[in-house]
Amino acid sequence: MLRIENLLKTYGGKTALKDVSLEIPRGEIIGLFGENGAGKTTLMKCILGFVRYSGEITLDGDCINTKNIASISYATCEHSFFPDISATAHRDFYEEHFPAFNRRRFEGLMDFFDLPRHKVLRTFSTGQKNQFEVILALSQGADYILMDEPFAGNDIFNREDFYKVLLGILEPHETVILSTHLIEEVSGFIGRAILIRKGRIIGDVTVDELDEQQKTLVSYIKETYDYRGDRVSKALNDITGEEE
């Protein structure tokens, strides 16, 4: 269980996250939604210990440090691979440092996405870079797989392929936290949605709960975000000066 309690993060007086408390068990596929700058990336960076924060983040009751950090992996649109070594060299590096590295999964995904094994990462296309970033995160042998906008620059077919592979390979003890703008695309397969706005959690719901309330994820998100459907027509009226 990954537990976040009363997380507070400020950047030079500006509040990036406030009152964030979450419990994240193993075996969930979670969508993390919010506008740009809402705090999605900051939340992940806090979990990984990249930034200082106040509050408490624990994994199975322990603080996150070198002893248990291997159970958390991270794929980011900023890319965290090494630009000047090949895919195979990455595999060897990961294998050396992460004892639970899943070589079989790595090779399988490399084949599936048909990525070059001996070219340095710098020469990959953006789409290939994203795929490789995700492959590493999935192969590390982590129980918690954090993905921050992993598909910026991939086309839809590519993404759909990825979703299906993801669903097919995940083990029951693996949790994926997927931060994305592509709500409708992932709404079919996530099991839980966490909504974040201006640094606060404004919604946290499981798909089961939504099923019971007979709501769809998209309608729930629009509702929670106080999305005003008449916004567009109003704006058009204002712009064109038309009155009813």
Next chain:
Amino acid sequence: MISFDDFIAENGIPIYLQVVRHIKRQIASGTVKDGDEMISRRTLSALLGVNPNTVQKAYALLEADGLICSHSGAKSYVVLTDERVERVRSELMENEIQSVVSSLKVMGLDKETAVKLIERMWDQ
């Protein structure tokens, strides 16, 4: 054999119920037979692009209905008797007719007109 080739998710109905309905329809139509192996939960989840828990929920429901049987969490098989097939078939039909009836009611039709309408459509 169970096939999900023609499965198309509809909006507004929980996916797990759609999965259950899809399998029940195949049972009713006779394309799925006693002893058929179910697609593994993981494969079905990937195939449909839905959460593994959703598939699990559907399978649990089918299991509770006595239509499938899981061996130690691994493979699941369809278990059918004539009586069960009959039950599934009538349940599905009742559901379909129920939804037609309620939408006709919403449109303000009375029973007599509705029956006449159905008779006319039937003969077409």
Next chain:
Amino acid sequence: MISDIIEKHSPPGYSVRSELNTLYAGLGLSLFFSLGFFAKYFASLNALYDIDEGKRFLRENVKCEDFADILGIYLTGFIFTAVVMLFFMLARYLYTQTASKSIYTLRRLPEKGIEFRYFILMPITYAIISLLAGFLVLTVYFAIYMLATPNECITAAQWYKIWRL
């Protein structure tokens, strides 16, 4: 061989070659610059003698210039090289920040002190090597001074005076 060892203590893919080239060049130039010591030393040595009718005489009661004064700044090249090598800490760090943020991966590694190992250890080692090389040159030059200078011209506490700066 050497570069294999260094690569083990560097972020994967980081170009170790340029570091080694800089170190070698720095040591070479420092050594070359230090040779200026001999020019100054031989001048001091010559000043101890008088030439009379084609013969050299050691002047009476003359003292040779102190080793430290002759040495002057001739070994600063090694110190300069050491300082330059320390800047590779920054280069290493920047490597993990540009083109991709591999710093994220390094920070997630389940090992303690990975930043020290990848960013700090080698540049400090280079700096120490450069300082040791400078020290080695110092002792050699000192030995030459002590052996080649006539004993009666050497004032006391030469070794001590080096550190008096």
